Every structure is written in C-alpha cells, then in structure tokens.
Amino acid sequence: xxxxxxxxxxxxxxxxxxxxxxxxxxxxxxxxxxxxxxxxxxxxxxxxxxxxxxxxxxxxxxxxxxxxxxxxxxxxxxxxxxxxxxxxxxxxxxxxxxxxxxxxxxxxxxxxxxxxxxxxxxxxxxxxxxxxxxxxxxxxxxxxxxxxxxxxxxxxxxxxxxxxxxxxxxxxxxxxxxxxxxxxxxxxxxxxxxxxxxxxxxxxxxxxxxxxxxxxxxxxxxxxxxxxxxxxxxxxxxxxxxxxxxxxxxxxxxxxxxxxxxxxxxxxxxxxxxxxxxxxxxxxxxxxxxxxxxxxxxxxxxxxxxxxxxxxxxxxxxxxxxxxxxxxxxxxxxxxxxxxxxxxxxxxxxxxxxxxxxxxxxxxxxxxxxxxxxxxxxxxxxxxxxxxxxxxxxxxxxxxxxxxxxxxxxxxxxxxxxxxxxxxxxxxxxxxxxxxxxxxxxxxxxxxxxxxxxxxxxxxxxxxx
Numbered sequence: 272x273x274x275x276x277x278x279x280x281x282x283x284x285x286x287x288x289x290x291x292x293x294x295x296x297x298x299x300x301x302x303x304x305x306x307x308x309x310x311x312x313x314x315x316x317x318x319x320x321x322x323x324x325x326x327x328x329x330x331x332x333x334x335x336x337x338x339x340x341x342x343x344x345x346x347x348x349x350x351x352x353x354x355x356x357x358x359x360x361x362x363x364x365x366x367x368x369x370x371x372x373x374x375x376x377x378x379x380x381x382x383x384x385x386x387x388x389x390x391x392x393x394x395x396x397x398x399x400x401x402x403x404x405x406x407x408x409x410x411x412x413x414x415x416x417x418x419x420x421x422x423x424x425x426x427x428x429x430x431x432x433x434x435x436x437x438x439x440x441x442x443x444x445x446x447x448x449x450x451x452x453x454x455x456x457x458x459x460x461x462x463x464x465x466x467x468x469x470x471x472x473x474x475x476x477x478x479x480x481x482x483x484x485x486x487x488x489x490x491x492x493x494x495x496x497x498x499x500x501x502x503x504x505x506x507x508x509x510x511x512x513x514x515x516x517x518x519x520x521x522x523x524x525x526x527x528x529x530x531x532x533x534x535x536x537x538x539x540x541x542x543x544x545x546x547x548x549x550x551x552x553x554x555x556x557x558x559x560x561x562x563x564x565x566x567x568x569x570x571x572x573x574x575x576x577x578x579x580x581x582x583x584x585x586x587x588x589x590x591x592x593x594x595x596x597x598x599x600x601x602x603x604x605x606x607x608x609x610x611x612x613x614x615x616x617x618x619x620x621x622x623x624x625x626x627x628x629x630x631x632x633x634x635x636x637x638x639x640x641x642x643x644x645x646x647x648x649x650x651x652x653x654x655x656x657x658x659x660x661x662x663x664x665x666x667x668x669x670x671x672x673x674x675x676x677x678x679x680x681x682x683x684x685x686x687x688x689x690x691x692x693x694x695x696x697x698x699x700x701x702x703x704x705x706x707x708x709x710x711x712x713x714x715x716x717x718x719x720x721x722x723x724x725x726x727x728x729x730x731x732x733x734x735x736x
Contacts, residue, residue, distance in 0.1 A: 272293075272389060276301075277313070278300060279308075279327065323348060340367060347369035349370045351373075359373075370384050432563070448561075505555065516551055660688075686725065
C-alpha cells in the first residue's frame with residue numbers, strides 16, 4: 272500500500288495509531304487536529320486519501336466533503352465518527368464519502384478500506400482528464416427529529432445495515448425489509464423514505480383494507496402521490512390482496528411511488544409452500560434489508576437503553592440510570608420482542624423505580640414476568656428448531672434418491688450442528704473462551720478440544736476507541 276494519507280482527528284491517540292499503522296504499510300502520513308489545516312493541505316494538492324473525524328474543534332468533517340470534492344474531484348474520503356445512529360452513515364453517503372466507519376473501529380478493517388480507497392484513486396481518471404466536477408446537493412438532509420429514531424448501534428451488523436440503507440435510499444428499487452417482530456422494520460422503511468429524494472412526498476403504510484374494492488389500488492396510488500408505499504407484514508396478505516398488488520405494480524407508469532414491504536416470516540419458504548405468489552416475491556425483492564435481532568447485536572443493548580432513558584426524560588419522566596449489575600442483566604436477557612420490548616420495559620422501569628438508580632432487583636422483577644425466549648422462526652410460524660432439523664434431514668435423505676447416505680451420518684450431523692453453535696457462541700462472547708464455555712455449560716478444556724477438533728478460528732475482538 273502506498274500513497275499519501277491525510278488524517279484529521281482531534282483525538283491524539285487515534286492520530287498516533289493511524290500514523291504508525293499507515294506508515295508501516297508504506298504510506299506517507301500528514302496528521303492534524305484541525306479541519307482548517309486539512310483543507311489547506313487539500314488545496315495545496317497534497318494527499319491521495321483523507322481519513323477524517325466528523326466532530327472537530329473547528330467544524331464538522333461531513334460539511335467539508337463537498338468542499339473537498341469541488342477542490343479535488345476524485346479524492347476519496349473515509350469518514351470516522353463516534354456518533355452511532357443511522358444519520359451519520361446517511362449524511363456521509365449524501366456527501367459522497369468513499370466510506371464510513373464508526374468509532375470504536377477495527378484497525379485491520381480500516382486499513383483494508385484505506386488500501387481499496389488508494390487503489391480506486393490510482394484507477395480513477397485525473398481531474399485534468401475530464402473527470403466530472405461534483406456539485407453540492409441543493410437540498411441537504413436535515414438532522415432534525417432524528418433523535419427519535421431508535422436506530423442506534425455500533426455493532427458490525429447495524430453498521431452494515433446503515434451502509435445498505437444509505438446506498439439504496441435514492442434508488443427506485445423495491446425494498447424488502449425482513450426481521451423479527453419488534454426489530455424496527457417499519458422504522459427502516461420510514462428512514463429510507465425520509466432521507467431520500469422522495470422525502471417531500473407522502474409515505475403511506477398500506478393494509479389489506481387499502482387494497483379491497485375495485486378502487487382500492489387506485490386510491491392507494493393517489494394517496495402516495497409519487498412518494499413511498501410500505502406493505503407492512505406482506506406475508507400475512509391473502510391471495511386476493513397479493514394479486515391486487517401485482518396488478519397495481521404492472522400498471523405503474525411515470526411518477527410511480529417507491530414500493531417497500533416488510534415481513535417477519537420467511538417469504539421464500541411461504542412461496543415454496545404455495546402461500547405466497549412467486550411473481551410478487553420477485554417484484555418486491557429488488558433489495559433485501561435484514562434487520563438484526565437484539566440477540567445478534569448484544570453490544571448495542573446498553574446504547575439503546577441510554578437512548579430510551581434519555582427519551583423518557585425528554586417526555587417529562589424522571590431521569591434514571593441503571594446500576595452496573597442491572598444493565599448487565601438487561602444485556603443478558605434474550606429480548607424476544609426486540610427493540611420494541613426493550614423500550615416498553617425501560618419505560619416501565621422509569622415509571623415504577625423508586626430511586627434514581629434502577630437496581631438489579633427491579634430489573635429482575637420486571638423481566639421475571641416476561642417470556643425468556645420465543646420459538647425460532649423457520650419454515651413456518653412458531654416452528655421449533657427440532658422441526659427445522661427434521662425437515663432438513665428428510666430433504667437430505669430425499670436428495671439421495673432412495674440410496675442411503677454414506678456411513679458415519681450421526682457424527683457428521685452432530686458436527687454440523689455443533690460447529691455453528693460454538694462459532695456463534697464465541698462471536699457472542701467476543702472470543703472469550705471462558706465466557707463461551709460458561710454460556711454453553713461445558714468445561715473450558717472440553718471447549719478447547721472441540722475448537723481444535725472442529726478447526727474453529729477464534730478471534731478476540733480488538734477495538735480502537
């Protein structure tokens with residue numbers, strides 16, 4: 272990796288770490304804590320890549336991106352930020368940043384992105400060779416009211432979601448949003464609309480009743496007026512409603528609304544079972560956005576808890592905070608109802624707690640009356656893991672066309688179940704084998720032997736604040 276990298280961050284530790292890492296990789300580095308200095312370097316023609324923080328003592332890094340683009344077309348900029356909501360990713364995409372990373376970030380990941388950015392700079396046509404000069408967007412996205420969106424998270428799953436939303440929001444592709452109940456699917460749809468170039472047009476959530484009658488679809492289109500239509504839980508619609516959507520989509524012309532749909536059920540499985548139209552499935556699946564459950568992003572739970580405590584205070588309720596052992600209990604709970612359940616639980620704790628600090632006992636009392644975990648969602652509603660395994664194994668035998676599979680099936684099947692279980696448990700515990708063994712309920716030496724036997728790669732998470 273070679274080239275000159277301009278680093279702008281008011282955190283001296285980050286400047287030092289990035290300078291050392293980039294220098295070892297073969298780059299020249301200029302580092303500063305000032306956006307003014309960064310812009311002077313850009314204007315002087317220095318740098319093949321910019322890595323910039325957002326919040327700086329003398330300005331906002333995102334606001335500098337259009338100026339950098341005007342001054343040096345084609346100069347890639349990687350934005351890093353301690354902000355953890357969807358807005359930063361969206362604003363970075365709007366400002367045409369090359370990439371966006373949250374803090375704390377994974378240093379090897381940043382280095383890979385920097386290498387790709389430098390390579391893209393080398394391959395891009397020079398500004399003097401006729402490259403188009405970017406023009407600033409005439410109507411930048413406002414950040415007002417975005418604090419009300421509980422789309423909060425620093426985990427890789429949420430950051431990947433943010434990037435995908437930022438990439439698809441200004442396209443005309445249909446969007447299918449999947450995820451468990453309470454994960455925020457409708458919020459994602461609303462964010463895609465509100466931060467897109469359709470944001471000044473209506474956002475309509477359509478139900479089966481909206482599609483009923485001869486004039487239902489046409490009235491729905493009239494309400495949308497070229498904005499966006501969300502078919503919420505589209506998998507629950509009956510055959511007639513599905514047919515009406517297909518006919519409506521087939522009749523689209525100019526000024527048609529953007530179509531989005533959400534589903535907590537597996538639409539492909541429903542389609543294969545004959546319960547969902549194949550033509551509708553492919554019309555809705557231009558882009559599929561999967562919203563992770565809280566169990567898949569445990570590290571975001573304390574952030575969300577703080578977000579909901581702050582929201583409760585803004586709503587006029589008493590300011591509360593969690594005791595350390597209380598928030599650990601909140602973090603360890605399975606949250607089958609996901610973000611919606613978490614928000615309702617925290618609001619109840621804010622109202623019922625007798626002290627400023629919410630205790631572990633109070634959390635235990637509230638969570639004790641709620642379900643610990645619900646059935647896994649698989650090929651059908653309420654399908655349990657054993658049923659999914661049963662179907663998988665029957666299909667496995669059927670694929671052999673009446674001939675028995677090779678000997679040793681018992682060990683092979685156990686290995687296939689055991690390996691992902693251990694991998695997921697290791698990921699959930701950040702690669703801590705002691706915690707993983709405790710989570711699985713097995714001896715640490717047993718876990719180590721299984722990791723060796725199954726050739727599982729263990730990576731301890733390394734984060735840079």
